[in-house]
Amino acid sequence: MLPTIRSCLDAAKMQLSQAMPVAEASIEARILLMEVLQVNHAWLLGHALELLSEQKQAAFNALLARRLQGEPVAHILGHREFFGLRLKVTPDTLIPRPDTETLVEAALEKINCHARGKPLQILDLGTGSGAIALAIAKHGPDCMVTAVDASPAALAVAQHNAESLGIDNVRFIASHWFSAIDEQRYDLIVSNPPYIEADDPHLQSGDLRFEPLSALAAGPDGLSDLRIIIAEASAHLQPGGWLMLEHGYQQAADVAGLLQAAGLVNISHATDLAGIQRVTLSQVSEPDQHMSQVN
Ligand SMILES: C[S@@+](CC[C@H](N)C(=O)[O-])C[C@H]1O[C@@H](n2cnc3c(N)ncnc32)[C@H](O)[C@@H]1O
Incomplete structure (x- = not known):
């Protein structure tokens, strides 16, 4: 059975919180899923009970695995927001x-x-x-x-x-x-x-x-x-x-x-x-x- 958006986020938060405070883990899980789905925070909140396709779930798990290895979120996404500007960042x-x-x-x-x-x-x-x-x-x-x-x-x-x-x-x-x-x-x-x-x-x-x-x-x-x-x-x-x-x-x-x-x-x-x-x-x-x- 496919998981909901909310259950995916909760599972990711649990895993990330081994390495960082829970509040940060929650934000990072959300950012990674927003990237996979190409949606904003409001969309995620409004669609929490929607099911995540196998393909999207695999893409999300791939990003999550990189983060769990320690790779910075900005490198995973390839960009970071600074003073209202979206900047490309690389290693x-x-x-x-x-x-x-x-x-x-x-x-x-x-x-x-x-x-x-x-x-x-x-x-x-x-x-x-x-x-x-x-x-x-x-x-x-x-x-x-x-x-x-x-x-x-x-x-x-x-x-x-x-x-x-x-x-x-x-x-x-x-x-x-x-x-x-x-x-x-x-x-x-x-x-x-x-x-x-x-x-x-x-x-x-x-x-x-x-x-x-x-x-x-x-x-x-x-x-x-x-x-x-x-x-x-x-x-x-x-x-x-x-x-x-x-x-x-x-x-x-x-x-x-x-x-x-x-x-x-x-x-x-x-x-x-x-x-x-x-x-x-x-x-x-x-x-x-x-x-x-x-x-
Ligand atoms: C702390 S980072 C700041 C980057 C950016 N200004 C920021 O605030 O996000 C320092 C920068 O100084 C550069 N840098 C280090 N030594 C330098 C040098 N001798 N001459 C010019 N730039 C140098 C590095 O390549 C790096 O991009």
Whole structure:
């Protein structure tokens, strides 16, 4: 006898809950079945007692088996939602995190406050799937975004995302941080660089095992890439330009110290949904600000 949608979901939830909290297991089971049936959540709720064909059941079980092996849902589906954009993701890119929306919100706030004249020039360092660059390009009025990554495979995914979303105010450049960046001075530099300590055991567990190490780990203290970006950013920013960096939950004070040592001013933090200082904002001083600091 064929199972109902509800009984399939309940069985999947039971299996998934061996490896994760029940609430998460319930959401993941639902997402996988929505993918197989190509329906939304409301449809599933309204058709809970409908029978699932053998073919659909087999397709669902195949996805469930991959998830039970640990493969991230975003890799199974091939996409992830970020700031209202559906982004293709592959094992070559970081899976965009909700925490990173804090950085996009902070950037959009500054962009929207900026007096209009010519388009704002924005640089996204380590663009991965293009998450930050594309969200800013889509929602920030009148801006031109340059998105760089050291990984050609990640850049190809980011470029695909820009094309499929019809976002054309982003250009993509292969670059080790600033190495291939020209003379252009930017109004805003944003980055979510790798920031996990190289020997952090979390790198060998959960979804992180499936993501590129080059997108995650940054030397013994997790700060190697942040140090490079902070040391070189001022040379690529306009006077008064902003540098906004995402970092680890325990790195806000270290990052603020590095920014201060590099001469950046107006240092502040933005918190994520959990209330954790996740993003640090700073500014290159304007000539008159600089003079008042010197005097
Ligand atoms: C934490 S991921 C962030 C990806 C994306 N911005 C996001 O928030 O989802 C860091 C990104 O930095 C890139 N990266 C690592 N080292 C780099 C380097 N030296 N120069 C440029 N990009 C680098 C990685 O390939 C990866 O895409």
